[in-house]
Amino acid sequence: MSKVTVHHLNNSRSTRVLWLLEELGIPYDIVQHKRGNDLLAQDDLKAVHPMGKAPVITVDGATIAESGACIEYILARFGQDSPLRVDPASKEYADYIYWMHCAEGSVMSTFILNMMLGRVASSEVRKQIMDPRIKTALSHIEAQLARHDGKGLVKPGLTAADIQMSTIYETVESMGLLPSYPSIEAFYKSMHANPHYKEAESKGGPVDFKAFLKAKS
Amino acid sequence: MSKVTVHHLNNSRSTRVLWLLEELGIPYDIVQHKRGNDLLAQDDLKAVHPMGKAPVITVDGATIAESGACIEYILARFGQDSPLRVDPASKEYADYIYWMHCAEGSVMSTFILNMMLGRVASSEVRKQIMDPRIKTALSHIEAQLARHDGKGLVKPGLTAADIQMSTIYETVESMGLLPSYPSIEAFYKSMHANPHYKEAESKGGPVDFKAFLKAKS
Numbered sequence: 001m002s003k004v005t006v007h008h009l010n011n012s013r014s015t016r017v018l019w020l021l022e023e024l025g026i027p028y029d030i031v032q033h034k035r036g037n038d039l040l041a042q043d044d045l046k047a048v049h050p051m052g053k054a055p056v057i058t059v060d061g062a063t064i065a066e067s068g069a070c071i072e073y074i075l076a077r078f079g080q081d082s083p084l085r086v087d088p089a090s091k092e093y094a095d096y097i098y099w100m101h102c103a104e105g106s107v108m109s110t111f112i113l114n115m116m117l118g119r120v121a122s123s124e125v126r127k128q129i130m131d132p133r134i135k136t137a138l139s140h141i142e143a144q145l146a147r148h149d150g151k152g153l154v155k156p157g158l159t160a161a162d163i164q165m166s167t168i169y170e171t172v173e174s175m176g177l178l179p180s181y182p183s184i185e186a187f188y189k190s191m192h193a194n195p196h197y198k199e200a201e202s203k204g205g206p207v208d209f210k211a212f213l214k215a216k217s
Numbered sequence: 218m219s220k221v222t223v224h225h226l227n228n229s230r231s232t233r234v235l236w237l238l239e240e241l242g243i244p245y246d247i248v249q250h251k252r253g254n255d256l257l258a259q260d261d262l263k264a265v266h267p268m269g270k271a272p273v274i275t276v277d278g279a280t281i282a283e284s285g286a287c288i289e290y291i292l293a294r295f296g297q298d299s300p301l302r303v304d305p306a307s308k309e310y311a312d313y314i315y316w317m318h319c320a321e322g323s324v325m326s327t328f329i330l331n332m333m334l335g336r337v338a339s340s341e342v343r344k345q346i347m348d349p350r351i352k353t354a355l356s357h358i359e360a361q362l363a364r365h366d367g368k369g370l371v372k373p374g375l376t377a378a379d380i381q382m383s384t385i386y387e388t389v390e391s392m393g394l395l396p397s398y399p400s401i402e403a404f405y406k407s408m409h410a411n412p413h414y415k416e417a418e419s420k421g422g423p424v425d426f427k428a429f430l431k432a433k434s
Contacts, residue, residue, distance in 0.1 A: 062308075072318075073311060101318070105284070105321040113326075113330055143267070
C-alpha cells in the first residue's frame with residue numbers, strides 16, 4: 001500500500017488535505033511544520049518544496065504542492081469510487097472543476113491581497129479597493145450554496161470542491177462576516193460538526209485566521 | 218457538434234484558452250470584451266458570470282470561469298486523446314496537476330500582489346516584500362523548465378499545463394526579467410513562434426502586460 005505523507009503547516013490551508021484523507025479513510029503520516037513569530041512558514045518547508053509553502057504531499061516518490069493539485073492527485077490515486085469525486089463525464093463536472101480552481105484562483109488571492117493591503121496601505125485605501133471585490137466573491141459563493149440549501153457547492157452533499165473551498169469559509173468566519181452570508185454560515189457550521197473535519201483539526205491543530213488580519217490602521 | 222463560446226477579454230489571461238482550442242483544432246466563437254480606460258474588465262462580463270472576469274466559456278448550457286477550469290473542462294470534453302492532456306494514471310500526472318494549479322494559485326497571485334503594492338505602497342516596501350517572492354517563484358519555474366531543455370514543464374513537449382502557465386511568461390517578459398531566466402526565455406520564444414499561439418493572438422489581440430505594471434513611485 002502506498003503511504004501518503006502530508007507536510008502540514010499549523011493554522012493553514014493544508015487542513016483541507018487532512019480533511020480529504022480523513023473522509024476517504026486513507027492512512028497517512030503528518031510532518032508538522034510550525035509558523036514563525038512573523039506568522040510565516042519557515043525554511044524547513046523549503047527543504048520539502050522550493051516554494052516553501054504548505055500543503056505538500058509525498059506519495060511513492062512524487063512530491064506535490066498546491067492544495068487543489070494535492071486534492072486532485074489523492075482522488076485520482078485513491079478516490080476513484082468516492083462520492084467526493086465528480087466524474088468528468090457528469091453534468092456536475094463544470095461546477096466541480098470551476099470551484100476547485102476558483103478557491104485559490106480568484107477567491108483566496110482576493111483575501112491575501114486584502115490582508116497585505118491592510119498592512120501597507122491606509123484603512124480607507126484598503127476598503128475602497130477590496131471591500132467591493134470581497135462582496136462580489138462572497139455573494140457569488142452564497143448564491144451557489146443557497147441553491148443546495150447550504151449543503152454543497154456542486155450538489156446538496158459534500159464533494160472535494162467543498163473541501164477545497166473550506167479555507168474560504170474559515171477566512172470569512174475570522175473576518176466576522178458569516179452573519180451576512182447565511183448559506184456560507186450553514187455550511188461552516190455543518191463542516192465543524194463533521195467528524196472527519198474534527199479529526200483533521202484534532203491532528204493538524206485548530207484553524208483561526210484572525211491573527212493574520214490585524215491591519216496597519 | 219457542441220459549440221464552444223469563449224468570452225475573451227483583450228490583453229488578458231484568456232488568450233491561453235484560445236491557444237488551447239487552436240491546438241486542439243476545435244471550432245469556437247469569440248465574444249470580445251474590452252477593458253475600460255482603468256484597464257479593468259467592464260460590466261458586460263458580469264452579465265456572463267458573477268465574478269466579472271475573463272475567461273468564461275459556455276458549452277451546451279454550461280458556463281465555466283477560471284482559466285484552469287476552462288482548460289480542464291475543454292480537455293475532458295474534447296481532448297481525451299490529445300497529447301496535451303496528461304493521463305491521471307501516468308507518472309507525469311503529479312507534475313501536470315501541480316503546474317495546472319500553481320499558475321493561478323501561487324504564481325499569478327504573487328504578480329497581482331506585486332502590481333497592487335506598486336500602486337499603493339512605496340517602491341521600497343514593494344521591493345522588500347515582493348522581490349524575494351518573485352525570485353523564488355521564477356527560479357522554481359526556471360529549474361523545472363531547464364530539466365526539459367526549456368521545452369515544457371512536465372516533459373520535453375507541450376502539455377496543457379504549459380498553456381496554463383503561459384500567462385506567467387508573458388508577465389515575466391513585460392517585467393523585463395526574461396534575460397535572467399534562460400529556460401523561461403527559450404519557452405517564451407518557442408511559444409511566440411508556435412502557429413497555434415500566433416493564431417490565438419491574431420484572433421484575441423496581442424498580449425502585453427507592461428501597462429499594468431506602472432508603479433506609484
